[in-house]
Amino acid sequence: MEIIITNKNSTSSHRFIFAFYKKEKKQNILDKSSLDNRIISSIAKIKAYKDFFKSPQQTVQLTVEKNLFTVIGVGESDKFTPETLRKEVAKIVKSSLQKYEEISIDLLNLKGSSEKDFLLAAIEASHLSAYSFEKYKGKKTTRKLKQIILLSSVKNGQHYAKQIHNITESIYFARDIINDVPNVLTSEMLAKEIVSNAKKIKSIKCKVLDKNAIKKEKMGLFLAVNQGSMHQPRLVHLTYTPKKSNKNTPHLILVGKGLTFDTGGYSLKNSMINMKTDMAGAATVYAAFRSAALLNADIKISCILGITDNSISSKAITPDSVVIARNKKSVEIANTDAEGRLVLADCLDYAKDLKPTAIIDCATLTGAVVAALGTEICGMMSNSDKFSEMLLNSASNCNEYLWRLPLIDEHRDDIKSNIADIRNLANTSNAGSMKAAAFLEHFIDPKTPWIHLDIAGVADSQGHLPYCPSKGASGVMVRSLVNLIMNAKWQNLA
Numbered sequence: 189m190e191i192i193i194t195n196k197n198s199t200s201s202h203r204f205i206f207a208f209y210k211k212e213k214k215q216n217i218l219d220k221s222s223l224d225n226r227i228i229s230s231i232a233k234i235k236a237y238k239d240f241f242k243s244p245q246q247t248v249q250l251t252v253e254k255n256l257f258t259v260i261g262v263g264e265s266d267k268f269t270p271e272t273l274r275k276e277v278a279k280i281v282k283s284s285l286q287k288y289e290e291i292s293i294d295l296l297n298l299k300g301s302s303e304k305d306f307l308l309a310a311i312e313a314s315h316l317s318a319y320s321f322e323k324y325k326g327k328k329t330t331r332k333l334k335q336i337i338l339l340s341s342v343k344n345g346q347h348y349a350k351q352i353h354n355i356t357e358s359i360y361f362a363r364d365i366i367n368d369v370p371n372v373l374t375s376e377m378l379a380k381e382i383v384s385n386a387k388k389i390k391s392i393k394c395k396v397l398d399k400n401a402i403k404k405e406k407m408g409l410f411l412a413v414n415q416g417s418m419h420q421p422r423l424v425h426l427t428y429t430p431k432k433s434n435k436n437t438p439h440l441i442l443v444g445k446g447l448t449f450d451t452g453g454y455s456l457k458n459s460m461i462n463m464k465t466d467m468a469g470a471a472t473v474y475a476a477f478r479s480a481a482l483l484n485a486d487i488k489i490s491c492i493l494g495i496t497d498n499s500i501s502s503k504a505i506t507p508d509s510v511v512i513a514r515n516k517k518s519v520e521i522a523n524t525d526a527e528g529r530l531v532l533a534d535c536l537d538y539a540k541d542l543k544p545t546a547i548i549d550c551a552t553l554t555g556a557v558v559a560a561l562g563t564e565i566c567g568m569m570s571n572s573d574k575f576s577e578m579l580l581n582s583a584s585n586c587n588e589y590l591w592r593l594p595l596i597d598e599h600r601d602d603i604k605s606n607i608a609d610i611r612n613l614a615n616t617s618n619a620g621s622m623k624a625a626a627f628l629e630h631f632i633d634p635k636t637p638w639i640h641l642d643i644a645g646v647a648d649s650q651g652h653l654p655y656c657p658s659k660g661a662s663g664v665m666v667r668s669l670v671n672l673i674m675n676a677k678w679q680n681l682a
């Protein structure tokens with residue numbers, strides 16, 4: 189599907205226009221300054237005229253001089269934000285996919301300082317809402333829509349469309365691998381798929397550690413999770429280096445949990461349906477990394493993905509085991525279902541050796557984050573106020589919900605073990621997301637700014653966001669991470 193940015197309408201296309209209201213003397217009246225006179229006089233003639241003013245979200249379809257228009261009431265103009273537009277555009281695109289070959293969406297009346305932000309949001313929504321996963325469907329849905337014209341007077345519109353496409357295409361890739369199934373996308377296959385995708389980008393170097401190499405690295409925790417599996421673990425290590433770089437170039441490391449399926453192991457899950465999405469952390473950081481490489485980010489970025497499944501067999505690790513981590517700490521495996529933190533722990537320690545400026549890990553780590561924040565808000569834990577502020581700011585710019593949860597000594601105490609240095613399950617069963625972060629903190633250099641993102645709630649089924657599929661992978665947090673990478677003042681962190 190092609191997206192065209194222009195300020196001239198094509199007469200063949202069905203045009204969508206946003207109409208605003210003005211509140212005057214307790215009455216809602218149409219803000220005429222936002223509409224074309226021909227449309228205003230046509231609206232005035234139709235029956236729905238009165239209703240159209242009554243409540244926002246009213247839609248009126250008109251034919252003016254043989255051209256088809258849909259006018260969408262969107263409330264007061266000062267409450268109309270890029271996020272409102274993102275949602276409106278998504279609804280238009282979704283409802284047009286099977287109906288029209290070409291549509292145009294009129295952004296010309298969205299003036300002001302955020303004109304460019306409106307355009308960027310519309311481009312994002314145009315792509316993101318057209319996604320569907322039909323790999324395993326015998327009969328694919330047929331689509332008519334070939335072209336979306338975004339009417340805008342922003343200069344360099346086509347350039348922005350290209351830039352955004354790098355991100356939305358990466359989100360498509362993330363959604364595809366999250367939605368794919370565990371019997372096809374095994375650990376070996378997932379690593380292969382990511383590496384073959386990354387190899388297409390010249391500025392990225394790829395390295396894959398197989399089981400032997402992971403053994404050589406003494407990643408005891410990672411290997412313990414993989415122990416019951418018929419598939420080999422993989423550590424995918426990708427590096428992006430900008431064209432102009434020297435030893436002072438900031439270096440960000442992204443670490444992702446890549447569990448192709450989480451049965452819980454011997455601490456078997458009651459319900460494991462949808463646990464194919466337990467590699468969403470890896471998919472999210474890879475998509476952000478890929479986008480940043482295509483956008484020629486000016487910092488160095490490494491992407492480290494810990495990939496395995498968590499299965500049961502006679503070889504699988506049992507609860508009560510004690511395992512030595514890569515950083516030599518002993519860990520009591522109190523629950524084999526708290527496996528994500530084990531894989532991440534060794535990957536974070538591997539990342540530490542690369543002496544990064546900052547680390548972000550991303551994982552579908554705990555069900556507890558859903559209890560704390562619901563399915564709409566991503567949880568964040570960090571050892572740095574400055575770094576947290578930077579990502580909160582990016583998330584707010586991208587209209588993605590992010591909330592910081594604390595790390596406190598009482599939680600740190602709660603993961604102490606009687607038999608080993610630490611245990612992978614806290615002694616008391618509340619505040620699970622924060623205690624998981626307290627566990628990860630053992631594998632972080634305290635001097636390195638670090639953020640842990642728990643995306644267990646937001647990784648899929650974001651039905652409240654029209655630009656995400658209502659079921660399946662969302663790709664939420666990729667845009668925020670890309671915004672951080674591209675816009676943050678990294679020198680301030682060092």
Ligand code: BES
Pocket residue numbers: 450452466523525526527528552553554555556612613614620644645
């Ligand atoms: N992969 C799960 C977390 C999860 C839950 C992801 C729901 C997506 C949706 C993780 O490995 C897990 O099982 N966590 C346990 C931890 C517990 C045993 C301390 C959990 O949250 O119940």
Ligand code: ZN
Pocket residue numbers: 450452524525526527528
């Ligand atoms: Zn688990």
Ligand code: ZN
Pocket residue numbers: 447450466525527528552553
């Ligand atoms: Zn898991």
